[in-house]
Amino acid sequence: MPRMVELEVDGQTYKVEPAEAALKEAGKQGLEPWGEALAVVGSAVPRRRGAEHVTGQARYSSDVQLPGMLHARLLLSPHAHARVRRIDASRALALPGVRAVLTCLNTDAAWDEERRLFDHTLRYAGQEVAAVAAADEEAAEEALELVDVEYEVLPAVLDPQAALMADAPQVRGEGNLYGGKPQVYRRGDVQRGLASAEVVHTQVYRTSIQHHACLEVHGCVASWDAAGLTVWDSTQGVHLVREELASRLKVPATKVRVVAEQTGGGFGSKNGIGPYHLVAVLLARQTGRPVRLFMPRAQEFIASHHRPATQHELTGGVMRDGRLMALVHRIIGQAGAYAENAELAAGAYGATAELYRCPNVLMEAWIVHTHTQSPGACRGPVGTEVHLALEQFIDELAEQLAMDPLAFRVRNYVRADQTRRRPYSSKALDRCYEAGARGLGWRWPQDPGHGRVRRGLGMSSIIWHGVQSEPSQAVATLYADGSLQLTLGLALIGTGSETALVQVAAEELGVSPDQVSLIIGDTRGTPYSIDSSYGSRTLALVGPAVRAAAAEVKRQLLARVARGLGAEPEALRLEAGQIVVRARLEPPMSVAEACRQFVSAPLMATGRRSRNPRGYAHESFGAHFVEVEVDTETGAVRVLRAICAHDSGRIINRLLAESQVQGGFVQASGPALCEEPWLDPATGLQLNANLHDYAVPTALDVPDEVQALLIELPDLGNSIGAKGLGEPPHVGAGAAIANAVAHALGLRIREYPLTRARVLEALRSAREAPGAREGQASHEGI
Amino acid sequence: MKAFELVSPRSVGDAVALLAGKPGAGVLAGGTDLLGLQKDRVQGPSLPLPGVLVNLKRVPALRGIVKEGERIVLGALTTLSQLADDPLLRSRFTAVAEAAAEVGSPQLRNMGTLGGHLCQRPRCAYFRHRQFVCLKKGGDRCHAAEGEHRYYHAIFRGGPCHMVHPSDLAPALQAFDATVRVAGPPGERELPLARFFRHPEEDPLREVALDPGELVTAVLLPEPPPGTCSAFTKARVRQGWQFALASVAVAITLEQGECRQARVILGGVAPTPYRAAGAETVLEGVQPDERVLARAADAAVEAARPLRDNAYKIDLTRGLVRQALGRALGVPPGQVGLAGPWSGDV
Amino acid sequence: MSDRKPPPEPPLPRGPEVTRRDLLTGRVAGLMLDRLQGEEPEALPAPPLIRLTVNRVSRELRVPAHRTLAEALRVNLGLTGTKIGCDHGECGACTVLLDGLPVYSCLTLAHDADGRSVETIEGLASSDALHPLQQAFLTYDAFQCGFCTPGMIMALKALLDRRGTPDAEEVRQAVSGNLCRCGNYLHVIAAGLAAARSLGDGG
Numbered sequence A: 001m002p003r004m005v006e007l008e009v010d011g012q013t014y015k016v017e018p019a020e021a022a023l024k025e026a027g028k029q030g031l032e033p034w035g036e037a038l039a040v041v042g043s044a045v046p047r048r049r050g051a052e053h054v055t056g057q058a059r060y061s062s063d064v065q066l067p068g069m070l071h072a073r074l075l076l077s078p079h080a081h082a083r084v085r086r087i088d089a090s091r092a093l094a095l096p097g098v099r100a101v102l103t104c105l106n107t108d109a110a111w112d113e114e115r116r117l118f119d120h121t122l123r124y125a126g127q128e129v130a131a132v133a134a135a136d137e138e139a140a141e142e143a144l145e146l147v148d149v150e151y152e153v154l155p156a157v158l159d160p161q162a163a164l165m166a167d168a169p170q171v172r173g174e175g176n177l178y179g180g181k182p183q184v185y186r187r188g189d190v191q192r193g194l195a196s197a198e199v200v201h202t203q204v205y206r207t208s209i210q211h212h213a214c215l216e217v218h219g220c221v222a223s224w225d226a227a228g229l230t231v232w233d234s235t236q237g238v239h240l241v242r243e244e245l246a247s248r249l250k251v252p253a254t255k256v257r258v259v260a261e262q263t264g265g266g267f268g269s270k271n272g273i274g275p276y277h278l279v280a281v282l283l284a285r286q287t288g289r290p291v292r293l294f295m296p297r298a299q300e301f302i303a304s305h306h307r308p309a310t311q312h313e314l315t316g317g318v319m320r321d322g323r324l325m326a327l328v329h330r331i332i333g334q335a336g337a338y339a340e341n342a343e344l345a346a347g348a349y350g351a352t353a354e355l356y357r358c359p360n361v362l363m364e365a366w367i368v369h370t371h372t373q374s375p376g377a378c379r380g381p382v383g384t385e386v387h388l389a390l391e392q393f394i395d396e397l398a399e400q401l402a403m404d405p406l407a408f409r410v411r412n413y414v415r416a417d418q419t420r421r422r423p424y425s426s427k428a429l430d431r432c433y434e435a436g437a438r439g440l441g442w443r444w445p446q447d448p449g450h451g452r453v454r455r456g457l458g459m460s461s462i463i464w465h466g467v468q469s470e471p472s473q474a475v476a477t478l479y480a481d482g483s484l485q486l487t488l489g490l491a492l493i494g495t496g497s498e499t500a501l502v503q504v505a506a507e508e509l510g511v512s513p514d515q516v517s518l519i520i521g522d523t524r525g526t527p528y529s530i531d532s533s534y535g536s537r538t539l540a541l542v543g544p545a546v547r548a549a550a551a552e553v554k555r556q557l558l559a560r561v562a563r564g565l566g567a568e569p570e571a572l573r574l575e576a577g578q579i580v581v582r583a584r585l586e587p588p589m590s591v592a593e594a595c596r597q598f599v600s601a602p603l604m605a606t607g608r609r610s611r612n613p614r615g616y617a618h619e620s621f622g623a624h625f626v627e628v629e630v631d632t633e634t635g636a637v638r639v640l641r642a643i644c645a646h647d648s649g650r651i652i653n654r655l656l657a658e659s660q661v662q663g664g665f666v667q668a669s670g671p672a673l674c675e676e677p678w679l680d681p682a683t684g685l686q687l688n689a690n691l692h693d694y695a696v697p698t699a700l701d702v703p704d705e706v707q708a709l710l711i712e713l714p715d716l717g718n719s720i721g722a723k724g725l726g727e728p729p730h731v732g733a734g735a736a737i738a739n740a741v742a743h744a745l746g747l748r749i750r751e752y753p754l755t756r757a758r759v760l761e762a763l764r765s766a767r768e769a770p771g772a773r774e775g776q777a778s779h780e781g782i
Numbered sequence B: 001m002k003a004f005e006l007v008s009p010r011s012v013g014d015a016v017a018l019l020a021g022k023p024g025a026g027v028l029a030g031g032t033d034l035l036g037l038q039k040d041r042v043q044g045p046s047l048p049l050p051g052v053l054v055n056l057k058r059v060p061a062l063r064g065i066v067k068e069g070e071r072i073v074l075g076a077l078t079t080l081s082q083l084a085d086d087p088l089l090r091s092r093f094t095a096v097a098e099a100a101a102e103v104g105s106p107q108l109r110n111m112g113t114l115g116g117h118l119c120q121r122p123r124c125a126y127f128r129h130r131q132f133v134c135l136k137k138g139g140d141r142c143h144a145a146e147g148e149h150r151y152y153h154a155i156f157r158g159g160p161c162h163m164v165h166p167s168d169l170a171p172a173l174q175a176f177d178a179t180v181r182v183a184g185p186p187g188e189r190e191l192p193l194a195r196f197f198r199h200p201e202e203d204p205l206r207e208v209a210l211d212p213g214e215l216v217t218a219v220l221l222p223e224p225p226p227g228t229c230s231a232f233t234k235a236r237v238r239q240g241w242q243f244a245l246a247s248v249a250v251a252i253t254l255e256q257g258e259c260r261q262a263r264v265i266l267g268g269v270a271p272t273p274y275r276a277a278g279a280e281t282v283l284e285g286v287q288p289d290e291r292v293l294a295r296a297a298d299a300a301v302e303a304a305r306p307l308r309d310n311a312y313k314i315d316l317t318r319g320l321v322r323q324a325l326g327r328a329l330g331v332p333p334g335q336v337g338l339a340g341p342w343s344g345d346v
Numbered sequence C: 001m002s003d004r005k006p007p008p009e010p011p012l013p014r015g016p017e018v019t020r021r022d023l024l025t026g027r028v029a030g031l032m033l034d035r036l037q038g039e040e041p042e043a044l045p046a047p048p049l050i051r052l053t054v055n056r057v058s059r060e061l062r063v064p065a066h067r068t069l070a071e072a073l074r075v076n077l078g079l080t081g082t083k084i085g086c087d088h089g090e091c092g093a094c095t096v097l098l099d100g101l102p103v104y105s106c107l108t109l110a111h112d113a114d115g116r117s118v119e120t121i122e123g124l125a126s127s128d129a130l131h132p133l134q135q136a137f138l139t140y141d142a143f144q145c146g147f148c149t150p151g152m153i154m155a156l157k158a159l160l161d162r163r164g165t166p167d168a169e170e171v172r173q174a175v176s177g178n179l180c181r182c183g184n185y186l187h188v189i190a191a192g193l194a195a196a197r198s199l200g201d202g203g
């Protein structure tokens, strides 16, 4: 049992384990938290393997071409709900170049407990109906045209509200509410809380579907040989894909190799396998040829799943002095047709329960089945939607009290996690507020101006789950010439984690990052560093393992040097890249020199991540501040500036961290302002499954300034002091933009994205509302 | 992409002959629209996919911008970049150059040609989606009427098909009274651009008045009267690289501060470029000031009959008209002076 | 590991042509075998030869008329630096220079490059040095996943070839036809400006 000590936070006493103890006990490497003066960590080391990207040499799985490789395509259901009455693939098979056609007639393979890979009953538009493999893309595409399918179209329900009606078509035959009841989080007594509040306010918000729209589509190349199966995959995690393939195919994991040298974007959509993996693998097995199956862009919108559309009803009770007394948050999320991923539709947890001090909270997540594709993890899943609603509602509560929304947030600041009753391992949200407000020039009240173009400022808080205690391994090998090789079982997905991990190793060993090379992106020969890079956890999860591995080879090296010099190992220290021997006159020696002199066979170590110290909650925090401009005549919203303050613990690489923040902000500005699917109301078919009408932000849509303010408070939770930064910038951006728009217009649009259409419609109803005075440029009267 | 045979004539005559000899053949210019349709297999009972494409890119006579008497001749193969960058267009036909510069992206402008641009097919998502057999493909109804129609559908003169013509250039060219020159088996003919576009009431299958075997060879612009200034404005879903939700081209001829002739042509709001005659009437014969512009903008949208979900386009179009007029008049080419009160907020 | 078995399905009325038994008994397998030995599946007459210059090297190709330049570069010439993100002129990942102008190679027919010069990302660096744009992309971290990078760089290369010292707005416009889903546009613009400066300095 670890030694626990008492910690007082906000007048409450908690029992926690001192962080240093956890590091030492579990790591056994005697790691101390790093101090202030670090040589490599914190510096802007250029992205590892960036040269491959800028010269076109980077090899993505979609670039893989193998001799004899066939090309596969999928036929997807055009109906939201249908039965396959008849399939005739003979004309497709007769086409020159076509090697195989899979349908529900010849393929029994299961996808999961609920359905076959090619099912007879189709429950969403886009479900797999058939697949072909042919000598080239053109022939595969032509063959699809010749697969003749007769469907019996069945009644479908596309809208969650409609699906909850008694007479709605049943999606899975057990009621359309997933689990039969809402998921609930409860703290205190909201009835009492609301009754005691001086002001009670309710609002409803709607968020739209967001697609990942990775620039590299989903897909893989599958090939069988005597050694087993090799899959080149566009993925966020080679090990997870291997595990899932092995389990689905019932072959030993050792017979499956998954390679992903580079991945062209994932954002949550490329964790684990999709039906297309199995299709490629089966086609490869059947034809005895390598098979390439990458989605056409239109199908990519299906293959990646999506962030679901949600509806939020929020009720809050506050005192006139700004104290939050109660929060009720009901979420309706759309789960799609299967249980798969249903819990990504909505959840009764997160920001509403945690961000602000509030004694009484009730969250309900109603997860509803419809005849639609199931949702998937999309950068900041569930949390992004919750922030969009909650952080606007918080602004509206402040408005009810005529209070500065920032001051209202500060008024309800909390230093411990109220849901798990633990102190945070670190929390610098207050410093984020301060820095962000200063950076933007936050002022209250605001003056949006009177002309055609109005300006507004808006802000939003951010909380995002940190890394819990999960195992991770990394292997470090130190060669006699002083070069260090890191072997890591993870994929390169563009977040830059691999570069930061190189810095961690270089720091620990006292070498330059140039001396560190990487083996990565392949299950063969790599340790299980992570299942897949999701949840903003790669760095804070794998980093400590890397540090442990580097520390262990350092220990081995120092032992050799000590033996060689006839000194006590304890007398040796590695400082600023130099080995010095206490109380002796030997000149300091670099690691490379030491290796040359004292290392013959390479030194190797596997590092393991130690568990987190007990008793803490681990979270990343942040606050976004933006300024927008709205043209009231044409409804155009432009973000002028964004100041993004983040508490993500120690920043290992400032340059790459800035890219993460910028990218997250820009990506989130899409669904806040312009990005949404166009769905045909009658069939549920997506009409804009392309990268043009599905309007992701372009270079002309980004503000001139997206400033990342990285508040560095090294976290106690792990030996490198880092917390996650991948998702937090995406989580808070939308609400900050929406708040700024509301302040610019003096009215609030509670449905996203804030397109010109919505802005102009809102302005018109405000104009036409009874009581609106002509020409008045106040907050109500546009 | 649906396979095809490619034939590359070297002259307009050969191209016309090839087209006449191969019924159902398509005309390929920059390919930016056509190849997309071919890839998506946009087809239907009355819309076969071409099996042969007559490639115009090797016909030199179709390229370039030249003066022919009092008219400027824009060859059908002139790219949108060339139009956007042409000094003569920029100074004398500002709205045309501005519109060309607003089409798509730099790459698309380097590829897309004037002829192809005017003959591009609609962007209605139902038309482009293979699952819907709409009026334009020989089906029996317009799915947009009751379906999703917030963006690329009409608020003026819609029906039976509610498409909008997607071209940015067309309103600008029409604001300068452009003429289209067409070559076909019987020879050459010219027709005003305004009559080149067909309303779905006349023929839902085609947007332009080309007979089988005919090609656009050029667009001709008459010299605008002295004192003419013009501008083009456009609104998209996002800021970058997209079709117009609405666009406006205005050309105003001023004489001693008074508007002698006005052209206000709207794009993206009707099945063909839409002439806002009401706005022109408001402007003509008066000294344009802020109030006049506002009245003209109101008049421009007077006849709008939106669908269920696209009424916002009325406000949008009104705003764009006012802004286009303001821009045209606020930065007048030459020394045309302005009378009247201006806040500068245009 | 759970035994993943889907619920039983009622039997499906079967299509007359290809049945599961046919597949198993090799009627279809026979067809498949024939095809394995068959040649390229082109029903159209053998396509004519085209000659193009790719990165200053003259190349000859025989591809069907409907093969795009993007596919021809990637599949026929093995130049996979040019990416395909959408295949519809909507993302810019396939941007190459055709006679010096940036175009989308996914909407360009390989046959339309006959007799013309094509520059791709692979042709940018000289044997011993990166192009200033490539260097600036590294320095400014102008990408994350890197999938848009070849297209971005080619679009900017065209700008810098044409205009020595562009301003930020021109750089922004030059990449306005290239999507970066990782959202690194501001770093791309910074890199473009820096490369222009270093080219201006004669470096």
Ligand SMILES: Cc1cc2nc3c(=O)[nH]c(=O)nc-3n(C[C@H](O)[C@H](O)[C@H](O)COP(=O)(O)OP(=O)(O)OC[C@H]3O[C@@H](n4cnc5c(N)ncnc54)[C@H](O)[C@@H]3O)c2cc1C
Pocket (backbone or CB within 6 Å): A692, B026, B027, B028, B029, B030, B031, B032, B033, B034, B035, B036, B056, B076, B080, B102, B103, B104, B105, B108, B111, B112, B113, B114, B115, B116, B117, B118, B119, B120, B121, B166, B167, B168, B169, B210, B214, B215, B216, B217, B241, B242, B243, B244, C088, C089, C090
């Ligand atoms: C992603 C994307 C974004 C776009 N954005 C915009 C935009 O913002 N605004 C806008 O206005 N347009 C936009 N466009 C459309 C673009 O302007 C047209 O695709 C382009 O101008 C067509 O020219 P082209 O030479 O490539 O034509 P092609 O694709 O070769 O041909 C288009 C059509 O015209 C016919 N055709 C071509 N030349 C002739 C001729 N000389 N005579 C008779 N028929 C002919 C063809 O048969 C075909 O039907 C966009 C297109 C894409 C793909």
Ligand code: FES
Pocket (backbone or CB within 6 Å): C083, C084, C085, C086, C087, C088, C089, C090, C091, C092, C093, C094, C095, C104, C105, C106, C107
């Ligand atoms: S692949 Fe050509 S533009 Fe997207």
Ligand code: FES
Pocket (backbone or CB within 6 Å): A215, A264, A265, A494, C142, C143, C144, C145, C146, C147, C148, C149, C179, C180, C181, C182, C183, C184
């Ligand atoms: S770096 Fe990933 S798309 Fe641009």
